[in-house]
Structure formats: structure tokens, C-alpha cells
Amino acid sequence: MEKLRKAVSEIAYTQNHAKLTHLQLSLIPVLHFASSLYKLAHSLHRSLYHYGLFRKHRLPVPVISVGNLTWGGNGKTPMAEFIALFLADSGISPLILTRGYAGGDEAKMLHMHLLGRPKVGGHFSSEKIGAVILDDGMQHWSLQRDLEIVMVSGLTLWGNCHLIPCGPLREPFNALRRGDVVVLHHADLLSEQDLKDIDLMLQQVNKSLPIFFTKMDPCYFFDVGNFIHRRILWAPLISLLLSLRYHLIFRFFDMRFLSCAMSFFEPNDDIEMIRRRLRELEDTFGHKPVVIVTEKDYDRDPEIFKHLDPYEVLALCSELKIIPHRECTEDGFKKLLKGDLKDELQGTYRN
Incomplete structure (x- = not known):
């Protein structure tokens, strides 16, 4: 099973089929068929929400979603931690909701890093929650959000650009248009030319889309x-x-x-x-x-x-750090967070 998992992962991130083994090449038709089924199910699921057949829920506090388009390490959990600490230091008590496998390594890391921080919650309590951070929330369509942050790994981007399981994409590439902010993670490991190319690619999706660069220190x-x-x-x-x-x-x-x-x-x-x-x-x-x-x-x-x-x-x-990139700096990111949530936060505390 482990060999199969690795073989599928290599297929997802290899664009040149000449580099694949005979076993991997034999798996491609099966994976393409499975991806077609996944695409059909995904489209149906989205349509049910789009036409109101499935209901979207609104929480009484602002929701910040941190998600991505692909599987794998895109820096979602470090970003969720970064936002939680910033909000807590600003006097806003954040609640972090994590998706995926219960008790997984991301949840353990969050718990350990935030241990002892009185204003950061992992569950509802008597203390008033000022904002919710949804870790891995881009595909969680049942919950409305006030800010959509899309994490992109600079090391792997979108792989072979196919939907899972033939590729790493959870959604088609044009889903980036739903994002309010794009964060290019591991930007410090890329060349200047690569950064410019990725920046241009993202701007073609949405010219007004703020793009921040991050790294792990x-x-x-x-x-x-x-x-x-x-x-x-x-x-x-x-x-x-x-x-x-x-x-x-x-x-x-x-x-x-x-x-x-x-x-x-x-x-x-x-x-x-x-x-x-x-x-x-x-x-x-x-x-x-x-x-x-x-x-x-x-x-x-x-x-x-x-x-x-x-x-x-x-x-x-x-820990996650924001790399200055034109006007997209750490201060700019924090101002964006507070600016987009200002009215909602004020309304929360008035109530």
C-alpha cells in the first residue's frame, strides 16, 4: 500500500511521463477514470450549494478560512497559528476549527504551540469568542466565511494540474478566484525568476488579488x-x-x-x-x-x-514568517486581516 501511495504521489507531481516507471504508467488510465468520477461528484456537490439545495451556515462571529487547492504541505496550519497569535495579541479571542483526521499531527502541533495562550481556544468555552479560524476550510462550503486565504506551495504548485487522484488538485485551478488572499509558501526556496513567473500566473487569475510570500524559520x-x-x-x-x-x-x-x-x-x-x-x-x-x-x-x-x-x-x-514583497509585508497582512474583519468584530463586541 505504501508503494502504491508513493507511486500515485509521483504521478501527481510529474508532468513529464518519460520519467515515470512502467508501473506508474499503467496506473494512469485508472487514475484518470477515478479523477473523472471525482470531478463529477465535486461539480454536483458545488451545484447543490450554489442553487441553495444545501444550506450554508453563518456563525455569529467572523470566520477566516485558511485553505488550499491541493493535498500536501501548503502551510495551512502554520498560517492558522500565525493568525491566531496575532488576533490573541490584539485582544481578540480566536477559536481554531481543524478539519481532517481527528488528533492528526497538525492538530497536535497547534495544541502544543498554543499551550498556555489564554485567549486561544480549541473548543467553545464561557469566554467570548471574537473570531473563528477554519484550518483547511476552502472546501468546507457549508460554512460561510468573511475572508478566504488560499495557501499555495511554491515547491510543488499544482503538480500535473489534474484533479485527485490522478493529480493533487482538490478543485479546478479557477477556484482561486474565490480567494481574497493568496499566500505563496516556501517562497524563500525559489529563485527570483520562479517567483516572478508564479506571481504573473496568479495575477492572470485575478489582477487585484493580494499575494503574500511566506517561509518557515x-x-x-x-x-x-x-x-x-x-x-x-x-x-x-x-x-x-x-x-x-x-x-x-x-x-x-x-x-x-x-x-x-x-x-x-x-x-x-x-x-x-x-x-x-x-x-x-x-x-x-x-x-x-x-x-x-x-x-x-x-x-x-x-x-x-x-x-x-x-x-x-x-x-x-x-514558525511561519511573512517575506516582504512589494507592498505585501507582514504589517500589510495584519492590516488586511483587521481591515476586512473590522465591522464584523465591532458588531460582535457591541452585541
């Missing part, structure tokens, strides 16, 4: 055995980690600290192979290497890292 480590204990990163290490993201690397910092940084760690991987590699590194350098994994990989299966004992395992946490 490493900020601290925590021990996988004690996530409350944080280790703040020092600047040279941050720079190194930024240059090594999304790779499986073994990098020697000095004669006392060796980092094994993994950007993707599957629970089914051969633990013994990794332990053997760690022992080889220890024999080579005379010191125990430190294993560094991403926070998301840790949340997928925290228990698996116990099998790496006695090696120390640290999880790397990152």
Missing part, C-alpha cells in the same frame, strides 16, 4: 522525551539548518556535536539501519551523534523514536 529544539523543555537556536545553527532543509543529511558541526537531520521519517523505516548508521558515525568521530527530526515527523509517531535510545533525539520546531 527554525526557532527552537525540544527533546522528544520532554517537549516542554525548549532549546533556543543560535544564529549560525539556524543558517545551517535553513540551507539543509528537506534533505536527509549527516553533518558534522564540530568534534562534539554531529547532527543527523531528517526532513521525512516514515514509521515503517528500518530502525536498525538507522541505528547502524548512527553507530558508524559514533565510531568515526568518537562522539554520539544527535538525531534531529522535524516536529511534524515527531508528531506522526512519537513512540518510534524510543527505539533510537541511547542516542539523543531532538525535534526541530519552525
Whole structure:
């Protein structure tokens, strides 16, 4: 099943069929047929809402939707966290509603990051909620929203531009027109020419569409055995980690600290192979290497890292940052949030 999942994922993000294997090529007709069925079901579903046969619900507070057109990591949850913290710091109590699998890694990350923030809620309480943030809400048509933020991954964009399962699209590309704001995530990993091309492509969909650039910045480590204990990163290490993201690397910092940084760690991987590699590194350098994994990989299966004992395992946490792009700056994004929700927020607190 895992091989099939990977094969389908490679098909979705490969535009040149010459790069596909015979197995993948044999799957394409089946996936095309499944995509046609998905498109038919999607159109029917949208029509039921469009013609009022399915009812859209309005909450008594403003709703900010953070969504995307494709599957995969587009920065939705980090953006939801960014907005929640901004609203909380502005005196507005936000409620975050998450979709997808209950108790998934995104929900766990949100809970851990927002732990101890008194104005941020994960469920309704007696405290007055000033705004709702819908994490992964673009396809949640039953709920009306006041602001639609569409996240786009600069690394993968729209893949082969087909609907799932043949491609990564949840909706046709023209659904971008429903967005009030587009956020290009991982923009720091793209060339200037790529950024210009993507910017032009988005402007062709909607010339007045604000486009913001974002990135993920490493900020601290925590021990996988004690996530409350944080280790703040020092600047040279941050720079190194930024240059090594999304790779499986073994990098020697000095004669006392060796980092094994993994950007993707599957629970089914051969633990013994990794332990053997760690022992080889220890024999080579005379010191125990430190294993560094991403926070998301840790949340997928925290228990698996116990099998790496006695090696120390640290999880790397990152936070979303807005990259200045023409007039689209962090201050501009925050003003847009408050500006679009001003009347609704004022009405909420008057009531």
C-alpha cells in the first residue's frame, strides 16, 4: 500500500511521463477514470450549494478560512497559528476549527504551540469568542466565511494540474478566484525568476488579488522525551539548518556535536539501519551523534523514536514568517486581516 501511495504521489507531481516507471504508467488510465468520477461528484456537490439545495451556515462571529487547492504541505496550519497569535495579541479571542483526521499531527502541533495562550481556544468555552479560524476550510462550503486565504506551495504548485487522484488538485485551478488572499509558501526556496513567473500566473487569475510570500524559520529544539523543555537556536545553527532543509543529511558541526537531520521519517523505516548508521558515525568521530527530526515527523509517531535510545533525539520546531514583497509585508497582512474583519468584530463586541 505504501508503494502504491508513493507511486500515485509521483504521478501527481510529474508532468513529464518519460520519467515515470512502467508501473506508474499503467496506473494512469485508472487514475484518470477515478479523477473523472471525482470531478463529477465535486461539480454536483458545488451545484447543490450554489442553487441553495444545501444550506450554508453563518456563525455569529467572523470566520477566516485558511485553505488550499491541493493535498500536501501548503502551510495551512502554520498560517492558522500565525493568525491566531496575532488576533490573541490584539485582544481578540480566536477559536481554531481543524478539519481532517481527528488528533492528526497538525492538530497536535497547534495544541502544543498554543499551550498556555489564554485567549486561544480549541473548543467553545464561557469566554467570548471574537473570531473563528477554519484550518483547511476552502472546501468546507457549508460554512460561510468573511475572508478566504488560499495557501499555495511554491515547491510543488499544482503538480500535473489534474484533479485527485490522478493529480493533487482538490478543485479546478479557477477556484482561486474565490480567494481574497493568496499566500505563496516556501517562497524563500525559489529563485527570483520562479517567483516572478508564479506571481504573473496568479495575477492572470485575478489582477487585484493580494499575494503574500511566506517561509518557515527554525526557532527552537525540544527533546522528544520532554517537549516542554525548549532549546533556543543560535544564529549560525539556524543558517545551517535553513540551507539543509528537506534533505536527509549527516553533518558534522564540530568534534562534539554531529547532527543527523531528517526532513521525512516514515514509521515503517528500518530502525536498525538507522541505528547502524548512527553507530558508524559514533565510531568515526568518537562522539554520539544527535538525531534531529522535524516536529511534524515527531508528531506522526512519537513512540518510534524510543527505539533510537541511547542516542539523543531532538525535534526541530519552525514558525511561519511573512517575506516582504512589494507592498505585501507582514504589517500589510495584519492590516488586511483587521481591515476586512473590522465591522464584523465591532458588531460582535457591541452585541
